[in-house]
Amino acid sequence: MAVLTDLTVAQIRDGFRAGDFSAREMAEAFNANVAAAKALNAFIVETPEHALAAADQADKDRAAGSLKPLSGVPIGMKDLFCTQGVQTTAASHMLEGFKPTYESFVSQKLWDAGAGMLGKLNLDQFAMGSSNETSYFGNVISPWRRNDGGNAALAPGGSSGGSSAAIAARLCPAATGTDTGGSIRQPAAFTGITGIKPTYGRCSRWGVVAFASSLDQAGPMARDVRDCAIMLENMAGFDPRDATSLDLPVPQWEAGLSGDLKGKKVGIPKEYRVDGMPADIEALWNRGMAWLKDAGAEIVEVSLPHTRYALPTYYIIAPAEASSNLARYDGVRYGLRDLPDGANLQDMYAATRAAGFGPEVKRRIIIGTYVLSAGYYDAYFTQACKVRALIARDFEEAFKRCDVLLTPTAPSAAFALGEKQADPLAMYLNDVFTVPASLAGLPAMSVPAGLSGEGLPLGLQIIGPALDEQAVLNAGLAIEERAGFTARAEKWW
Amino acid sequence: MDWRADASAPSMSVDLTTVKKIAGLARIAVGEAEAEALVPELNGILHWVEQLGEVDVVGVEPMTAVIPNTLRLRDDVVTDGNVRDKVLANAPQAEHGFFAVPKVIE
Numbered sequence: 001m002a003v004l005t006d007l008t009v010a011q012i013r014d015g016f017r018a019g020d021f022s023a024r025e026m027a028e029a030f031n032a033n034v035a036a037a038k039a040l041n042a043f044i045v046e047t048p049e050h051a052l053a054a055a056d057q058a059d060k061d062r063a064a065g066s067l068k069p070l071s072g073v074p075i076g077m078k079d080l081f082c083t084q085g086v087q088t089t090a091a092s093h094m095l096e097g098f099k100p101t102y103e104s105f106v107s108q109k110l111w112d113a114g115a116g117m118l119g120k121l122n123l124d125q126f127a128m129g130s131s132n133e134t135s136y137f138g139n140v141i142s143p144w145r146r147n148d149g150g151n152a153a154l155a156p157g158g159s160s161g162g163s164s165a166a167i168a169a170r171l172c173p174a175a176t177g178t179d180t181g182g183s184i185r186q187p188a189a190f191t192g193i194t195g196i197k198p199t200y201g202r203c204s205r206w207g208v209v210a211f212a213s214s215l216d217q218a219g220p221m222a223r224d225v226r227d228c229a230i231m232l233e234n235m236a237g238f239d240p241r242d243a244t245s246l247d248l249p250v251p252q253w254e255a256g257l258s259g260d261l262k263g264k265k266v267g268i269p270k271e272y273r274v275d276g277m278p279a280d281i282e283a284l285w286n287r288g289m290a291w292l293k294d295a296g297a298e299i300v301e302v303s304l305p306h307t308r309y310a311l312p313t314y315y316i317i318a319p320a321e322a323s324s325n326l327a328r329y330d331g332v333r334y335g336l337r338d339l340p341d342g343a344n345l346q347d348m349y350a351a352t353r354a355a356g357f358g359p360e361v362k363r364r365i366i367i368g369t370y371v372l373s374a375g376y377y378d379a380y381f382t383q384a385c386k387v388r389a390l391i392a393r394d395f396e397e398a399f400k401r402c403d404v405l406l407t408p409t410a411p412s413a414a415f416a417l418g419e420k421q422a423d424p425l426a427m428y429l430n431d432v433f434t435v436p437a438s439l440a441g442l443p444a445m446s447v448p449a450g451l452s453g454e455g456l457p458l459g460l461q462i463i464g465p466a467l468d469e470q471a472v473l474n475a476g477l478a479i480e481e482r483a484g485f486t487a488r489a490e491k492w493w
Numbered sequence: 494m495d496w497r498a499d500a501s502a503p504s505m506s507v508d509l510t511t512v513k514k515i516a517g518l519a520r521i522a523v524g525e526a527e528a529e530a531l532v533p534e535l536n537g538i539l540h541w542v543e544q545l546g547e548v549d550v551v552g553v554e555p556m557t558a559v560i561p562n563t564l565r566l567r568d569d570v571v572t573d574g575n576v577r578d579k580v581l582a583n584a585p586q587a588e589h590g591f592f593a594v595p596k597v598i599e
Binding site: 098099100101102199200201214215240243244246247306309312313315316323327330331332333334335336337339343344345346347348349350351353354357362363365366367368369370371373379380382383384385386387388389390392424425440441466467 | 507511512515516517518519520521522523531534535537538539541542543544545546548550553554555556557558559560562564565567576579580582583584585586592594595596597
């Protein structure tokens with residue numbers, strides 16, 4: 001039999017049902033991988049007892065003939081989801097030691113579906129970052145290394161870098177992620193795994209530590225498209241406690257999977273052909289077009305004229321919303337309190353927030369405060385909200401001519417830790433291909449499609465119209481079936 | 494397309510006094526060196542986002558809903574509450590069933 005931890009979510013689910021192994025054996029195998037992978041720093045908290053308790057319940061349910069959709073499947077939980085009684089930090093000093101007294105909607109849905117929790121996964125602090133270098137609990141190290149014989153520690157992407165590293169290293173078969181400007185898709189691309197950000201509103205934000213509420217959206221990360229469909233079915237759904245939750249039935253995405261794209265049109269946005277795109281990214285994009293043609297689709301060129309304004313729009317709206325959301329960390333109700341001798345209440349606020357937030361979080365709060373301040377609000381924030389409307393309109397126009405869009409996920413393969421730390425703008429540019437779909441609230445996924453010259457994974461991104469996750473998953477599947485991506489990081493940790 | 498197109502419009506730039514004022518509004522204590530380091534960083538980012546000024550937005554309404562969605566109404570009834578201990582469970586300082594803070598009025 002194959003190594004248990006090499007199995008996908010679908011294989012675990014089906015093998016467990018067939019009696020090939022017990023849920024306890026599976027949980028123990030993953031717990032052991034987690035415990036042996038400290039060098040990756042993918043987990044902030046490990047919860048082997050949670051995984052075992054869910055497994056024992058799954059074994060009982062199997063004996064009783066009352067199996068659930070994810071019975072026997074242990075997963076990782078990004079440490080942005082509140083988990084009752086288990087420390088939830090958003091990778092910040094501010095929330096170190098915070099143990100929620102409630103469970104997030106998404107995590108509760110997964111536990112109700114029978115899944116178990118292996119631990120809370122590291123991330124960029126408050127999900128602000130593209131490399132996992134802003135975590136208070138240290139960098140996550142990608143399991144991947146370049147094929148140049150060097151041992152440079154590479155970024156697993158961000159902000160869901162603990163999730164991506166853990167899946168790529170077989171510490172969990174799937175994990176939750178959240179995506180504000182690319183935080184599921186870019187780390188998936190960097191580590192050779194698959195991840196989908198669904199339509200804004202599919203997954204409730206209730207109990208997810210807020211970054212930028214009009215952009216934040218949870219989604220699954222896993223090793224293949226089918227696993228993403230399975231996970232998403234068990235994460236999505238209406239929740240009256242989130243005002244932007246979509247009151248719609250959850251489609252049966254797994255049952256609807258088909259890599260046959262006959263009659264479908266795939267749009268190639270010409271504005272994504274940026275100057276200086278590395279040759280291997282361009283070649284990968286061309287191969288992606290050929291694969292989708294082979295699956296029966298027609299390739300059409302489309303235009304998204306406001307693409308170049310997406311990143312600046314994002315870097316006004318996201319910090320503005322963050323400055324408002326993060327005002328809650330005041331040292332009064334939860335989290336850190338820093339009370340210097342003789343300090344009054346105002347001093348306490350300022351000292352607490354100075355001590356509790358990392359440099360990138362402070363930078364974004366201060367930018368957000370500036371663009372919302374009197375005299376600048378219209379010039380920056382209102383203008384950005386108008387440009388955002390134009391970006392969304394570009395997509396609407398494009399989807400009159402095609403069913404999905406195909407683009408690279410990121411402008412490069414994974415970079416080395418420290419390489420882009422000095423210049424915030426250089427880091428922000430990593431999200432050039434993922435941010436537009438976030439601004440428009442559209443479903444988008446990254447699938448692994450090849451290796452760079454340095455032997456590192458590269459991803460292709462599929463973007464679909466609002467609510468059509470099925471079209472995104474199906475085009476992703478068509479690529480997956482043809483890319484034959486089987487490369488994995490050689491174990492060194 | 495150039496990823497780092499410069500804004501053609503003249504830049505509104507921030508100085509040390511403005512950075513300190515904004516940090517004060519954000520209730521974040523910043524030291525002198527930290528504030529000085531933030532000045533060029535913020536100017537770099539602000540100069541970059543100012544390229545939005547060149548976009549023609551005449552007649553465009555600012556986006557208010559990402560996915561068109563009607564706001565729901567619910568019955569005006571109590572659906573939550575009686576969880577004082579849970580609410581206070583993570584408070585840095587809770588006394589007699591309340592959040593405690595430093596003295597506000599002398």
